[in-house]
Amino acid sequence: MSNRLKIGISQGDTNGIGWEIILKILADNRITELFTPVIYGSSAAAAFYERMLKERDKEYERIKFNIIDSPNKAQSGKVNLIECGDKELSITPGKPSKAGGEAAAAALRRAVADLKSQNLDALVTAPIDKEMIQSDEFRFTGHTELLAANLEGEPLMIMTSEIMRVGLVTIHIPVAKVSEMLSKNLICERIAQINDSMSADFGIVRPRIAVLALNPHAGDGGLLGSEDEAIIRPAIVESYERDILAFGPFAADGFFASGQFKNYDAILAMYHDQGLTPFKSLSPDGVNFTASLSEVRTSPDHGVAYDIAGKGIADEQSMRNAIYEAIDIVRRRREWAKWNANPLEHFEREKGRDISIKDLPETEHHD
Numbered sequence: 001m002s003n004r005l006k007i008g009i010s011q012g013d014t015n016g017i018g019w020e021i022i023l024k025i026l027a028d029n030r031i032t033e034l035f036t037p038v039i040y041g042s043s044a045a046a047a048f049y050e051r052m053l054k055e056r057d058k059e060y061e062r063i064k065f066n067i068i069d070s071p072n073k074a075q076s077g078k079v080n081l082i083e084c085g086d087k088e089l090s091i092t093p094g095k096p097s098k099a100g101g102e103a104a105a106a107a108l109r110r111a112v113a114d115l116k117s118q119n120l121d122a123l124v125t126a127p128i129d130k131e132m133i134q135s136d137e138f139r140f141t142g143h144t145e146l147l148a149a150n151l152e153g154e155p156l157m158i159m160t161s162e163i164m165r166v167g168l169v170t171i172h173i174p175v176a177k178v179s180e181m182l183s184k185n186l187i188c189e190r191i192a193q194i195n196d197s198m199s200a201d202f203g204i205v206r207p208r209i210a211v212l213a214l215n216p217h218a219g220d221g222g223l224l225g226s227e228d229e230a231i232i233r234p235a236i237v238e239s240y241e242r243d244i245l246a247f248g249p250f251a252a253d254g255f256f257a258s259g260q261f262k263n264y265d266a267i268l269a270m271y272h273d274q275g276l277t278p279f280k281s282l283s284p285d286g287v288n289f290t291a292s293l294s295e296v297r298t299s300p301d302h303g304v305a306y307d308i309a310g311k312g313i314a315d316e317q318s319m320r321n322a323i324y325e326a327i328d329i330v331r332r333r334r335e336w337a338k339w340n341a342n343p344l345e346h347f348e349r350e351k352g353r354d355i356s357i358k359d360l361p362e363t364e365h366h367d
Contacts, residue, residue, distance in 0.1 A: 011041030012126025016304025021316035093310025101132030152294035161283035187235035207265035211248035
């Protein structure tokens with residue numbers, strides 16, 4: 001039990017569906033057999049949503065939280081809770097409020113600090129309201145930007161499911177600024193990042209990566225924009241010359257509509273909605289993974305869902321998948337690091353064979 005991974009879970013906005021989906025997952029007591037949960041949030045919010053779930057399901061059994069002040073005190077086999085924020089929290093399900101945003105920020109800041117200190121093996125974040133969370137102490141457009149400011153590495157947003165994996169060149173910026181943000185160097189960097197993540201985080205040694213065009217019909221030879229031929233294609237060629245299996249640029253509409261995406265291990269989109277719209281349409285219950293950072297963070301692929309908050313009908317499967325994916329990525333990443341620790345062994349495996357006695361050079365023997 002002491003070897004189980006310690007996974008932090010931040011509560012998200014307390015007026016959204018965060019606590020409801022967290023509680024539904026934790027209600028199955030078998031979950032603590034898979035990992036040691038450390039919840040960052042408000043016990044008052046937990047009690048509020050437990051009452052709501054109990055009213056709708058008389059068989060719901062309330063969770064016995066183990067209240068701690070440090071993840072180092074977390075106990076295996078129990079649901080551990082680190083109290084964050086105002087204990088007199090006002091909760092108004094489905095209604096945006098600064099109180100809900102402040103509660104989300106308090107939990108997130110504490111969880112990220114513990115992740116940075118490596119007191120957690122990974123962090124799974126429930127949804128936040130990007131507007132309500134803003135304050136003098138919190139000036140980030142999302143989880144990804146906060147993590148980038150606190151952890152080592154340059155973050156790459158990857159949406160992952162059993163159907164596809166989609167990475168983004170640009171993330172939370174206005175569509176009008178996408179073109180001016182693109183450069184050959186940036187796209188080369190993103191291709192290298194998604195290639196490395198497929199290997200280290202997903203166990204795919206030689207991933208095939210599809211790169212999407214920016215413009216309709218991949219620019220139609222420059223008639224519909226020059227970026228595809230002047231920036232994106234040269235980046236793909238350079239990446240391929242660096243022994244990365246990158247292909248494209250593909251016109252996004254035909255690429256997804258034809259099912260061509262099934263032929264690739266990962267897809268690199270130029271901007272947020274270009275990648276996430278087809279992903280969410282084709283991949284129910286997907287997961288958002290922040291790749292290329294020193295620590296592992298995942299989240300469900302949906303938002304706070306104010307329209308159904310407090311009604312007991314939120315589907316927890318995407319959040320559950322985010323937890324499972326975090327566990328899998330941590331384990332794969334550690335195995336990959338162990339596998340690459342011996343350069344000679346790595347070299348021999350690249351040649352398609354394992355090291356054996358017969359591979360070693362002959363030497364003189366002395367009695």
